[in-house]
Amino acid sequence: MQAIEKNLIDSSWITIVLVVLLALVVILKIIDSERLKGYVFALFNKGFIELEVEEAPSFLDAFYNTLFLFSTTTLSLILYTFLSKHNLAFETGFSSFSYVFLIVVGYFLVKWILEMLLSRLFLIKNTVRFYFVSKFSYLYSISFLLFILFVITMYSPLNSVVLFYATVFLFLVRLIFHITNNKNLIFSQLFYFILYICAFEIAPLFILFKLML
Incomplete structure (x- = not known):
């Protein structure tokens, strides 16, 4: 009986979080429906990312703050489920x-701030702008897919293992698209790219899991 009660409590607060996430999508649609559509399909629309780079929008406005909150909450739910x-x-x-x-x-905040500071320090902000914008755009794009997958897993007999494999698959797809669309920059500066991966991608992930395990 105690185990059933615990599951009900867990299910209730997760449902509330999902409703909040749905509300965030509605807010994004109200703020800028075209940009929302662009980010949903950003993984398959390089032209949208190029347009974002040209317009150079502020990442501190309401749309991007809401989008960041949606993505990090979705990823947190999946990570929480995996850990539990x-x-x-x-x-x-x-x-x-x-x-x-x-x-x-x-x-994500610390990583983003360090990347921006280093790009300004070494005067390569314009050179790597497409790289950074595409990286976050692809993350936001798969976040919408992960949100849908999480809801399906949560309210269907589908095993949570499917969600984990789907998450790994989508991140691999993101990596492939990211490398493909930035291949000129990456392969022309391969040594520095490897250093970047080690310092800003792999090492922070180890720290992240160390804090939670």
């Missing part, structure tokens, strides 16, 4: 999810 299924020492509940959410938000 595969880490027996991980306590389930909204407080644990909040902890995961804060770490995920902190991870």
